[in-house]
Amino acid sequence: MKKLVDLLEKAKKLGPKTVAVAASEDEVVLKALDRATDEGIINAILVGNVEKTKKIAQDVGIEIGKFEFLQADNYIEAAEKAVQMVSQNKADFVMKGKIKTGDLMKVVLKEEYGLRTGRTLSLVSIFEVPHYDKLLIVSDAGMTIAPTLEQKVDIINNTVLVANRVLGIEEPKVAVLGAVEVVNPKMPATIEAAILSQMNKRKQIKRCIVDGPFALDNAVSKEAAEHKGIKSVVAGDADILIMPDIEAGNIFYKAMVFLAGAKVASAIIGAKVPVALTSRADSDETKLLSLALTGLMVGDRNV
Numbered sequence: 001m002k003k004l005v006d007l008l009e010k011a012k013k014l015g016p017k018t019v020a021v022a023a024s025e026d027e028v029v030l031k032a033l034d035r036a037t038d039e040g041i042i043n044a045i046l047v048g049n050v051e052k053t054k055k056i057a058q059d060v061g062i063e064i065g066k067f068e069f070l071q072a073d074n075y076i077e078a079a080e081k082a083v084q085m086v087s088q089n090k091a092d093f094v095m096k097g098k099i100k101t102g103d104l105m106k107v108v109l110k111e112e113y114g115l116r117t118g119r120t121l122s123l124v125s126i127f128e129v130p131h132y133d134k135l136l137i138v139s140d141a142g143m144t145i146a147p148t149l150e151q152k153v154d155i156i157n158n159t160v161l162v163a164n165r166v167l168g169i170e171e172p173k174v175a176v177l178g179a180v181e182v183v184n185p186k187m188p189a190t191i192e193a194a195i196l197s198q199m200n201k202r203k204q205i206k207r208c209i210v211d212g213p214f215a216l217d218n219a220v221s222k223e224a225a226e227h228k229g230i231k232s233v234v235a236g237d238a239d240i241l242i243m244p245d246i247e248a249g250n251i252f253y254k255a256m257v258f259l260a261g262a263k264v265a266s267a268i269i270g271a272k273v274p275v276a277l278t279s280r281a282d283s284d285e286t287k288l289l290s291l292a293l294t295g296l297m298v299g300d301r302n303v
Contacts, residue, residue: 123142
């Protein structure tokens, strides 16, 4: 898979997945669902204030007959009902509507719904970046603020799952990033990168090749890696970039989109079902591609 539009084509071939939207009274979300429904990749159950949701949809010219509606009197109740539908196999995944991400994820992780895996949840993003010769998976730009070593193992496993299942990469090359490409005792990210690399060599992290620390340039540029004398199959050819913390991940994400003109699709991975969320700053294309990605990650309830 070389282009993000291929996500959409793959999702169309698999047929529509059913999404339960938590707090559906949100114009941005409704527009994304409208297009995704028209493309034939999802069926949507809108959980929230039904009267308000229908009015918003009609005001922006969305045909409400294509959706199913379920009343909820507040955002938390909407989240509870949406997640319950997923838990009961009445929907394939949940989508964030007009509710805070943290509030929704607290419901997703409630033990009673049986969606927890014990793994850290992370935002996994696939970028189509100008001048890079393949799609690039990046994590985490939106969930874990300062991941521990153990959490970084989970974050790597989440990205590898996406690489395997969606992009068809059997053994992705994972670059663990820091500010420099050498281990520096004063920079914990470089130490953890080296540990993760060693864990991979000892088969504690599987189905991928992990190396690090890398500065960004020598993870994605063979010329930069050669100039620094770095010898690694990952150097300059990474399929996956693991960020040291959420600040680095978030800055990278927005720099790629707003300065480099990159396209992106994202989903929250780590529970038994993926979670879709869109931002008001996302383009319509990003929202559509993110829904396609999330739908493609629906599988054996072990994501």
